[in-house]
Amino acid sequence: MNRNASAVWKGTLHEGEGTLTTESGVLSKTQYSYRTRFTEGIGTNPDELIAASLGGCFSMALSNELGICGLHPKSIETTATATLEDLTAGWTLTHMQLEVHASVPDASQARFMEAALAAKANCPISRLLKTTISMTARLDR
Amino acid sequence: MKSPVSISPAKLVPDSGRGNSLELGLDVSELRYRRLFETAQDGILILDADSGKIIDVNPFLLDLLDYPFESVIGLQLWEIGLFKDIAANQAAFEKLQSEEYIRYENLPLRTKTGREIQVEFVSNVYFVGRARVIQCNIRDITARAQFQAASKSHAHTLQLAVKARHEANAVLFHELRNPLAAISSMIDLLDVGHNEVRVAGQTELPPVFDKSALAFIRRNVQSLVRLVDQLLNFTHVGNEALGLKLVKVDAHEVIRLALQNLESQQDRKRIGIDLRLQARHSHIRADALKLEQVLSNLIGNALKFTARDGKVSIFTRNEPGGKLVIEVSDTGIGIPREAFSRIFSPFEQGDSSIHSRYGGLGLGLSIARTLTKAHGGSLEVESEGRGKGAKFTARFQIGGSVSGTADIPSDANSAGFVPSANDPILRQHHFATTGASNGTSPTSHQLNPNIQ
Structure with a gap:
């Protein structure tokens, strides 16, 4: 299975701007620029899209892991934060942080944590990202 | 000149x-x-x-x-x-x-x-x-050229060794970090649960104490302890400071104890155990704890690399020449032939994907073979390749008394008792048999071992 997105960039790094379009059409010539990435501006940036990817993928994976244990989550809310730092080698995504708040009836803390750790280790986007992913999790039953 | x-x-x-x-x-x-x-x-x-x-x-x-x-x-x-x-x-x-x-x-x-x-x-x-x-x-300049070639080769070997050490360190740190991260996450979870903002006017109830969290932390701490133990064992094995305490040991009992210690791992994955202790002579001269380590490593590996609902078989038999043969085979992921030579090396696993999928330091087989050899035995591997399971065969000289003779007894079991694997005295005495007889015959279990 292949998924694709396209990017068009026009102009210089600082003055130029680009658009992002995804195959599904959810992003359609969505604007991004140096300002939307490093300062402020209207538009998206690649880093928040990575965060969205990880958060979305992790939440699905957690639901799956809980399901394997016979647990059915009412909701899983995940905030993913991508940390971009200016290192000697250049701007680098150094760290991803997941904050999970889940409502899972009948789940013990241990079952929930095992499922969350398994989801963090095994979700497709986690496996793609060669970076440190930390996580804090909260469970409502 | x-x-x-x-x-x-x-x-x-x-x-x-x-x-x-x-x-x-x-x-x-x-x-x-x-x-x-x-x-x-x-x-x-x-x-x-x-x-x-x-x-x-x-x-x-x-x-x-x-x-x-x-x-x-x-x-x-x-x-x-x-x-x-x-x-x-x-x-x-x-x-x-x-x-x-x-x-x-x-x-x-x-x-x-x-x-x-x-x-x-x-x-x-x-x-x-x-x-x-x-x-x-x-x-x-033939001698000089040979020296330069040897130096170059030596430097290359050193480079490979340094690279291997870095990779081993990375694996080690990763393995240490996993349980630590799990413990840390659970502490965060407990901390969040105990610091929830309470709505004014409502009765504050103490948070429910969830014992599973404690068990989770304990499991991960035990995992860390096991890792450190394995590293210490590896260091001792490497230093040849084994200090084997050789006594007459019933290998069948050691197998049962190793299985019992791995029961939770077996249960979790619903792996069937085919236990056929068919060797008529099962007493060997060994250090019981070290022998248990060998068998735990072999059986633990088989369980680890076998998928849910798979099967692990443990057979024993005697071979001409006074040998006790212990075979541990599984229906797991198998080992490619090209990996046979390196899987017994420390910090090595079948291939690079193994660690990312299964974790582990890659020390178990290295320790198992070193300890087996220290007992005068051998440890070999067979596999038909990926996905076709693997079989590890350990061979030991049977018989041998505490005084050092290694004759094949007319009836090995008559030379010792078969106490319960749970017996604290048994553990304390390293399964040393003392000469009592119970006349136990070879044991055979199919897929549902009745561990005493």
């Missing part, structure tokens, strides 16, 4: 006559340089600069080339094996003619008898009276 010849002109020059003195001085000089030429520990060739033909050669080079003096004179350099062909010889000669100096750091030279020698070749042109000659100095 011989010392250069030293002749003092003052001693040789007589007092009478200026002409005689000059002639004698020339003779001394001739003698001095002739001796340098003849005793030099480098090969020296003198060529006619116009024809390129050899006009003189020193004894050292003749020895090196295995040529008699007469057969060399008049030849070209390529004819004595210095250049591979006429063209190469001609190119060198032309360069020498134009630049009056050439140097080759590493020239292959083939002697008359076909021996290959690495030589350093330095040549320059100078005048003798009006005639131009070429002097070629040829140094046998």
Whole structure:
């Protein structure tokens, strides 16, 4: 299975701007620029899209892991934060942080944590990202 | 190398006559340089600069080339094996003619008898009276080249060792970090649960104490302890500081205990165990704890690399020559043939994907084989390849009493009791059998071991 997105960039790094379009059409010539990435501006940036990817993928994976244990989550809310730092080698995504708040009836803390750790280790986007992913999790039953 | 010849002109020059003195001085000089030429520990060739033909050669080079003096004179350099062909010889000669100096750091030279020698070749042109000659100095650098090649190979080996160490460290740190991260996450979870903002006016209830969180933390702490234990064991095995306490041990009992210790792992994955302890003679002279470690590592590995609902088989049998054979086989991921040679090396696993999928330090099999060998046994692996399971076969000499004899007993079980694996005394005494008899017959269990 292949998924694709396209990017068009026009102009210089600082003055130029680009658009992002995804195959599904959810992003359609969505604007991004140096300002939307490093300062402020209207538009998206690649880093928040990575965060969205990880958060979305992790939440699905957690639901799956809980399901394997016979647990059915009412909701899983995940905030993913991508940390971009200016290192000697250049701007680098150094760290991803997941904050999970889940409502899972009948789940013990241990079952929930095992499922969350398994989801963090095994979700497709986690496996793609060669970076440190930390996580804090909260469970409502 | 011989010392250069030293002749003092003052001693040789007589007092009478200026002409005689000059002639004698020339003779001394001739003698001095002739001796340098003849005793030099480098090969020296003198060529006619116009024809390129050899006009003189020193004894050292003749020895090196295995040529008699007469057969060399008049030849070209390529004819004595210095250049591979006429063209190469001609190119060198032309360069020498134009630049009056050439140097080759590493020239292959083939002697008359076909021996290959690495030589350093330095040549320059100078005048003798009006005639131009070429002097070629040829140094046998075979030993140096061999040393350099060995150094290079050694450096490469060291580089590989450093790389392997870095990779091993990365695996180790990853394995240490996983349980720590799990514990840290659980502490965060507990912390969040105990610090929830309460709505004013509502009765605050203490958070429910969830014992599963404690069990989770304990499991991960135990995992850390196991890792550190494994590292310590590896260090001890590496230092050969094993200090084996050899006593007579019933290997069947050790297998049962190893299985019992791995029961939770087996249950979690619903793996069936086919236990057939069919060896009639199962007593060996061993350190019970170390033997348990060997068997735990083998059975633990089989469970680890076998998928849910798979099967692990443990068979024992006797072989001619007084051997106890313990086979641990599984229906797991298998091992490619090319990995057979390295899976017993420390910090090695079947392939690089194994660690990312299954974790582990890659020390278990290394420790198992070292300990098996320390008991005078052997440990071999077989696998039909990926996805086709694996079989590890350990062989030990059966029999042997505490006093050191290794005779095959007429009935091994009659030489010892078969106590419960849970027996604390049993653990304390390392399964040492003491001579009591219970007449137990070989045990066979199918897929549902009844661990006593």
